[in-house]
Amino acid sequence: xxxxxxxxxxxxxxxxxxxxxxxxxxxxxxxxxxxxxxxxxxxxxxxxxxxxxxxxxxxxxxxxxxxxxxxxxxxxxxxxxxxxxxxxxxxxxxxxxxxxxxxxxxxxxxxxxxxxxxxxxxxxxxxxxxxxxxxxxxxxxxxxxxxxxxxxxxxxxxxxxxxxxxxxxxxxxxxxxxxxxxxxxxxxxxxxxxxxxxxxxxx
Amino acid sequence: xxxxxxxxxxxxxxxxxxxxxxxxxxxxxxxxxxxxxxxxxxxxxxxxxxxxxxxxxxxxxxxxxxxxxxxxxxxxxxxxxxxxxxxxxxxxxxxxxxxxxxxxxxxxxxxxxxxxxxxxxxxxxxxxxxxxxxxxxxxxxxxxxxxxxxxxxxxxxxxxxxxxxxxxxxxxxxxxxxxxxxxxxxxxxxxxxxxxxxxxxxx
DNA sequence: CGTCGGTTTGACCAGTTGGTCAAATCATAC
DNA sequence: GTATGATTTGACCAACTGGTCAAACCGACG
Numbered sequence: 001x002x003x004x005x006x007x008x009x010x011x012x013x014x015x016x017x018x019x020x021x022x023x024x025x026x027x028x029x030x031x032x033x034x035x036x037x038x039x040x041x042x043x044x045x046x047x048x049x050x051x052x053x054x055x056x057x058x059x060x061x062x063x064x065x066x067x068x069x070x071x072x073x074x075x076x077x078x079x080x081x082x083x084x085x086x087x088x089x090x091x092x093x094x095x096x097x098x099x100x101x102x103x104x105x106x107x108x109x110x111x112x113x114x115x116x117x118x119x120x121x122x123x124x125x126x127x128x129x130x131x132x133x134x135x136x137x138x139x140x141x142x143x144x145x146x147x148x149x150x151x152x153x154x155x156x157x158x159x160x161x162x163x164x165x166x167x168x169x170x171x172x173x174x175x176x177x178x179x180x181x182x183x184x185x186x187x188x189x190x191x192x193x194x195x196x197x198x199x200x201x202x203x
Numbered sequence: 204x205x206x207x208x209x210x211x212x213x214x215x216x217x218x219x220x221x222x223x224x225x226x227x228x229x230x231x232x233x234x235x236x237x238x239x240x241x242x243x244x245x246x247x248x249x250x251x252x253x254x255x256x257x258x259x260x261x262x263x264x265x266x267x268x269x270x271x272x273x274x275x276x277x278x279x280x281x282x283x284x285x286x287x288x289x290x291x292x293x294x295x296x297x298x299x300x301x302x303x304x305x306x307x308x309x310x311x312x313x314x315x316x317x318x319x320x321x322x323x324x325x326x327x328x329x330x331x332x333x334x335x336x337x338x339x340x341x342x343x344x345x346x347x348x349x350x351x352x353x354x355x356x357x358x359x360x361x362x363x364x365x366x367x368x369x370x371x372x373x374x375x376x377x378x379x380x381x382x383x384x385x386x387x388x389x390x391x392x393x394x395x396x397x398x399x400x401x402x403x404x405x406x
Numbered sequence: 407c408g409t410c411g412g413t414t415t416g417a418c419c420a421g422t423t424g425g426t427c428a429a430a431t432c433a434t435a436c
Numbered sequence: 437g438t439a440t441g442a443t444t445t446g447a448c449c450a451a452c453t454g455g456t457c458a459a460a461c462c463g464a465c466g
Contacts, residue, residue, distance in 0.1 A: 028319060046445055111314070116315075117231060153393070156391060158381075159367075159371075160370075163366040163370030174328055178336045180329075190356070191356045199401050239455085249415055251416085251457090255413070
């Protein structure tokens with residue numbers, strides 16, 4: 001499919017443009033609601049040209065999901081067992097909230113996939129994701145056992161962080177409809193900080 | 204379209220079967236990913252027969268969303284300004300959590316619509332939903348001013364309740380992938396109770 | 407039992423879908 | 437400048453899409 005330097009540059013540019021357009025369309029309409037024509041239009045390329053770079057609509061979707069899963073869990077991976085417990089968790093929450101603000105399309109792509117039953121990433125979830133969460137839940141339970149944060153169900157704690165922070169990306173239109181002019185991301189950081197401090201501060 | 208008693212009975216049965224099938228398909232695949240053929244198959248009726256009861260695919264979707272919006276916000280409406288603040292809010296949280304367990308398809312239908320930009324209910328959100336939330340946020344602020352619950356941003360409090368409780372329906376497959384065999388709804392009620400008690404108990 | 411409205415459907419339609427392919431175009435190494 | 441492989445596209449296809457329609461079917465009421 002390639003060899004020369006120039007060709008690689010064209011490929012990289014076009015592949016990037018296609019993936020960006022595909023992210024727009026898939027995140028806004030789901031896999032079934034997206035069409036290759038629409039992605040091609042958004043990318044400024046012809047439909048057969050898209051199919052030249054990615055053999056099928058599903059291949060584009062898979063490429064996006066792979067990229068995404070790689071980076072989406074980085075903030076949780078970064079939770080440091082040797083750090084100060086409350087500050088580690090708060091830092092995680094704030095990182096997740098920033099991702100919702102800076103990468104809402106990625107969050108919605110993920111949400112669409114999960115809401116619709118995760119047909120394409122179910123295996124990855126119950127293998128890689130579960131392993132990561134199991135490990136971090138154990139860390140949290142260690143902190144609880146040591147009395148360094150208040151006792152709480154660690155898995156549900158993580159679910160609550162996911163749901164709340166991703167809510168600002170996935171349900172953005174609803175949040176803004178309720179809030180009116182106010183930018184949710186002005187007030188959200190203070191709220192999540194307060195919430196998890198009150199939840200986790202011992203005693 | 205109707206008049207006689209028998210006809211009405213047939214109509215009600217078929218309309219209900221169609222809406223149930225449509226809820227299955229729309230909630231699992233989004234509006235764009237759903238097909239009338241699939242809904243017809245799920246309902247055990249022919250495609251032209253569906254179109255006899257509902258003039259178009261969009262009409263089925265609209266019927267579902269109207270039914271849904273009517274009942275979806277009932278728990279929040281039930282928040283009683285004259286009740287005991289913490290117990291009122293906890294009762295709301297538990298009602299929402301029960302709805303996620305008992306009506307996950309409805310939750311996912313709503314999630315699909317919002318994630319994809321709420322093209323069909325945007326006006327309703329910024330009118331009816333906003334009005335309701337504004338009213339209830341004022342109630343909560345009153346409770347805070349009276350020192351009956353701890354100070355917190357009332358809008359984000361409501362967002363957090365929505366996101367956390369609906370997470371168990373919308374992201375059910377992810378939650379179960381992480382939790383393994385364990386039923387999320389065994390442990391979730393205790394968690395949300397603890398969370399909102401710690402967040403809202405004064406001092 | 408016949409009729410009459412409500413109900414159901416097979417056949418059909420135009421437009422769209424994901425995907426193919428041969429031919430044309432392009433960039434660059436020689 | 438030309439040969440060569442990478443890139444691009446117009447034309448095309450079979451399958452599927454939402455929707456239509458005339459004809460058939462059905463049950464109950466007179």
